[in-house]
Amino acid sequence: MQEILVYIALFIAVGFLVKKFFWKKSTKKSKSCGDDCACH
Amino acid sequence: MAQKNIKVALIGNPNVGKTSVFNQLTGLNQQVGNYPGITVEKKQGFAKLSNDVRAKIIDLPGTYSLNASSIDENVVIELLLNKKDEDFPDVAVVVTEVENLKRNLLLFTQIKDLEIPAILVINMSDRMKLKGIELDIPFLEQELKTKIALVSSRKKIGIDTLKNLILNYEDLSIEPCLNSSSIDPEYFDKLRKTFPNQLLYKLWLVITQDVNFLNLERNEIKSAFTKSHSDLKRLQQKETIKRYQFINDTLKIGQKIDKSKASGIQAKLDRILTHKVFGYVIFFFILFAIFQSIFEWSTIPMDFIDESFAHFSNYAKTHLPVGKFTDLISEGIIPGIGGIVIFIPQIAFLFLFISVLEESGYMSRVVFLMDKIMRRFGLSGKSIVPLISGTACAIPAIMSARNIENWKERLITILVTPFTTCSARLPVYAIIISLIIPEEKVLGFLSLQGLALMLLYLIGFFMAIFSSWLLDKFLKLSCKTYFVVEMPSYKIPMFKNVAINVLEKTKAFVFGAGKIILALSVILWFLGSHGPTKDFDNAEQIVEKDILANNLVLEPSLIETKVNTYRLEHSYIGIIGKAIEPAIKPLGYDWKIGIAVVTSFAAREVFVGTLATIYSVGANDDEDDMQNTIKKRMQAEINPVTGEKVFNFATGISLLLFYAFAMQCISTLAIVKKETNSWKWPIIQLVVMSGFAYIVALIAYQILK
Numbered sequence: 001m002q003e004i005l006v007y008i009a010l011f012i013a014v015g016f017l018v019k020k021f022f023w024k025k026s027t028k029k030s031k032s033c034g035d036d037c038a039c040h
Numbered sequence: 041m042a043q044k045n046i047k048v049a050l051i052g053n054p055n056v057g058k059t060s061v062f063n064q065l066t067g068l069n070q071q072v073g074n075y076p077g078i079t080v081e082k083k084q085g086f087a088k089l090s091n092d093v094r095a096k097i098i099d100l101p102g103t104y105s106l107n108a109s110s111i112d113e114n115v116v117i118e119l120l121l122n123k124k125d126e127d128f129p130d131v132a133v134v135v136t137e138v139e140n141l142k143r144n145l146l147l148f149t150q151i152k153d154l155e156i157p158a159i160l161v162i163n164m165s166d167r168m169k170l171k172g173i174e175l176d177i178p179f180l181e182q183e184l185k186t187k188i189a190l191v192s193s194r195k196k197i198g199i200d201t202l203k204n205l206i207l208n209y210e211d212l213s214i215e216p217c218l219n220s221s222s223i224d225p226e227y228f229d230k231l232r233k234t235f236p237n238q239l240l241y242k243l244w245l246v247i248t249q250d251v252n253f254l255n256l257e258r259n260e261i262k263s264a265f266t267k268s269h270s271d272l273k274r275l276q277q278k279e280t281i282k283r284y285q286f287i288n289d290t291l292k293i294g295q296k297i298d299k300s301k302a303s304g305i306q307a308k309l310d311r312i313l314t315h316k317v318f319g320y321v322i323f324f325f326i327l328f329a330i331f332q333s334i335f336e337w338s339t340i341p342m343d344f345i346d347e348s349f350a351h352f353s354n355y356a357k358t359h360l361p362v363g364k365f366t367d368l369i370s371e372g373i374i375p376g377i378g379g380i381v382i383f384i385p386q387i388a389f390l391f392l393f394i395s396v397l398e399e400s401g402y403m404s405r406v407v408f409l410m411d412k413i414m415r416r417f418g419l420s421g422k423s424i425v426p427l428i429s430g431t432a433c434a435i436p437a438i439m440s441a442r443n444i445e446n447w448k449e450r451l452i453t454i455l456v457t458p459f460t461t462c463s464a465r466l467p468v469y470a471i472i473i474s475l476i477i478p479e480e481k482v483l484g485f486l487s488l489q490g491l492a493l494m495l496l497y498l499i500g501f502f503m504a505i506f507s508s509w510l511l512d513k514f515l516k517l518s519c520k521t522y523f524v525v526e527m528p529s530y531k532i533p534m535f536k537n538v539a540i541n542v543l544e545k546t547k548a549f550v551f552g553a554g555k556i557i558l559a560l561s562v563i564l565w566f567l568g569s570h571g572p573t574k575d576f577d578n579a580e581q582i583v584e585k586d587i588l589a590n591n592l593v594l595e596p597s598l599i600e601t602k603v604n605t606y607r608l609e610h611s612y613i614g615i616i617g618k619a620i621e622p623a624i625k626p627l628g629y630d631w632k633i634g635i636a637v638v639t640s641f642a643a644r645e646v647f648v649g650t651l652a653t654i655y656s657v658g659a660n661d662d663e664d665d666m667q668n669t670i671k672k673r674m675q676a677e678i679n680p681v682t683g684e685k686v687f688n689f690a691t692g693i694s695l696l697l698f699y700a701f702a703m704q705c706i707s708t709l710a711i712v713k714k715e716t717n718s719w720k721w722p723i724i725q726l727v728v729m730s731g732f733a734y735i736v737a738l739i740a741y742q743i744l745k
Binding site: 001002003005006009010012013014016017020021 | 363559
């Protein structure tokens with residue numbers, strides 16, 4: 001039983017890190033400012 | 041009876057005490073997040089106005105006007121123009137400051153033109169008497185077509201009046217204070233006739249601001265009504281002048297200032313704090329005092345947390361049913377989390393000092409003071425804000441570079457900010473300094489460890505300045521530059537604001553990094569407790585056979601240590617560590633440190649958590665050892681080849697220098713990519729900074745070993 005819990009914990013941990021660093025969220029882009037907003 | 045919810049937008053210029061008003065209205069009932077898709081902080085909270093009415097209060101980013109020049113300002117405009125936005129306010133609360141009413145009212149008149157019910161808050165009203173200011177409130181209310189709340193968020197005056205005005209927002213006039221279309225009647229008439237159902241000022245903002253608002257409609261408006269860029273600019277200038285004429289006329293009657301009382305201690309303080317010699321000396325001493333205090337005051341709570349986690353781990357080990365999951369909790373999760381919780385006192389003190397400097401108004405003087413120096417290195421005076429905020433975290437610091445108007449100065453600031461020592465590096469510095477620098481006093485009162493910490497912060501800061509100078513020489517970008525900085529009045533920091541800021545930042549640090557550390561602790565423990573070969577499974581028999589073959593007589597505890605070490609070396613983590621060992625050995629690191637360095641790329645503070653997990657896996661199970669703290673375990677770690685301490689002076693200095701110069705973490709790279717809109721800059725940062733860190737650490741170790 002404890003062994004199963006360990007593997008569940010490992011699965012959750014790996015899943016969390018993959019989601020955190022590799023999952024791409026779709027984002028709403030603001031069209032009003034580019035990377036040089038307010039640069040004259 | 042159903043509860044009524046009112047949406048309130050808190051709007052105002054920077055430094056008018058908007059956040060203080062927000063804190064007074066909402067107390068601790070706040071949520072902090074980001075606007076979708078962009079990295080501008082979104083703060084909202086709730087205030088109970090009556091038994092059946094609750095207000096959702098949105099603290100919008102500070103803006104000087106509705107003419108956007110930054111992403112922060114766009115957020116405000118996009119919200120106010122889009123009635124379909126879920127946060128579109130029922131009422132706008134425009135916060136102004138009694139000493140800068142003239143400038144602050146520009147934004148108010150623009151918001152009135154949007155026909156949103158607006159309340160005018162005149163904050164810091166407690167200073168009126170001191171500054172010789174008198175206001176004719178009924179006259180101002182009549183001219184500005186609004187209701188005014190005289191508030192002192194510091195002294196908690198006027199908050200109930202404000203709540204009452206919000207509660208009765210439906211009684212507010214939505215009539216504009218002035219007719220801004222008179223700047224070009226013909227043009228605005230045409231606009232009005234073409235779009236009879238649209239608000240005129242909204243159309244004007246859509247034309248001039250190019251904000252993200254109902255795309256189709258914008259294209260339609262723009263195709264029919266776009267003037268040349270210079271014509272639009274001229275009209276915008278005319279609009280601003282017209283607004284200021286109206287404000288001047290209103291304040292001429294509505295505001296009386298006794299000039300003899302207006303100047304005073306502020307000017308005298310400014311002369312000292314921005315003095316070309318004393319200004320820098322005072323700034324240096326303030327920084328010096330901060331770093332001394334961080335080390336001195338944190339010792340007791342840190343020791344307490346360290347011991348508590350060691351006991352907690354031991355308790356879990358002895359009281360939970362024997363098995364792998366119990367091992368995971370006691371050897372992986374608890375030491376890993378302990379590795380982050382222990383640094384809460386130091387981080388809280390750091391944020392406490394930064395908040396006090398910001399709240400008191402001193403930070404703006406530092407910006408002004410540093411501009412003269414910064415400009416020589418291709419930076420702006422405003423770069424000091426990201427560089428100082430970088431001591432907390434590089435991510436918000438890099439985002440705060442948006443306030444720098446010049447793109448080249450902003451880019452250089454973004455690229456060099458990761459050299460500043462962030463709070464995530466503080467745990468690494470703190471533990472290594474405590475291992476290699478003696479706990480002694482210099483001149484009887486200066487902590488040697490505190491001095492070492494300050495030196496590391498200064499190294500990071502000077503490296504940032506030096507890199508800026510290099511980048512200024514090599515980057516071929518030309519942008520016009522101008523420097524505008526607001527000098528807020530000096531104030532005694534409000535305890536509530538400082539406390540909320542410290543709490544918020546510490547919480548973000550602990551929970552943001554804490555989740556990553558917890559996940560990594562689980563993975564590291566698994567990798568350290570499992571191995572691919574029979575050497576791992578049969579560690580006990582192999583070690584015993586070896587002892588017998590060499591005719592050794594060893595204490596049982598020593599045999600257990602040998603078994604644990606052998607098992608760890610043949611675990612997954614041991615195999616990975618051994619694979620990278622040749623690359624890090626010249627720097628004085630063994631494979632365990634190598635693993636910690638690699639995992640700390642997720643977040644710097646993971647370094648300590650990783651070592652805590654690795655050493656817990658490798659430790660004996662007897663009572664005394666289980667109560668060992670992470671520091672003691674690191675201190676006791678011996679190199680099996682040389683027989684010397686692993687964390688000796690040379691290795692310690694090499695590690696400190698590596699962490700001082702190496703590129704920070706994955707999240708920092710991501711934010712640099714986002715802010716520069718290109719992978720080019722984060723990749724250059726990663727390669728150059730980490731390569732430089734490797735070379736410096738290598739040289740330091742080879743000289744000192």
